[in-house]
Amino acid sequence: xxxxxxxxxxxxxxxxxxxxxxxxxxxxxxxxxxxxxxxxxxxxxxxxxxxxxxxxxxxxxxxxx
Numbered sequence: 001x002x003x004x005x006x007x008x009x010x011x012x013x014x015x016x017x018x019x020x021x022x023x024x025x026x027x028x029x030x031x032x033x034x035x036x037x038x039x040x041x042x043x044x045x046x047x048x049x050x051x052x053x054x055x056x057x058x059x060x061x062x063x064x065x
Contacts, residue, residue: 003028006036013043 001009007023014021031039 001033001037003031003033003036006033006040009040010036010043013040013047016047 004025007025007028011021011023014023028036
């Protein structure tokens, strides 16, 4: 994956709440691909955890049959 693609993926993960997030592309020269991949992985982990926690919370409102 190219740096630009990783930056787009990171921006998308940061925009999970509907608010568009953009990162200055000039920062790409300061990060290695490995660093960007690590950032992306960490954000994915946080997103997955947040989704799981929200699902657990929402289960309490589920109507039992």
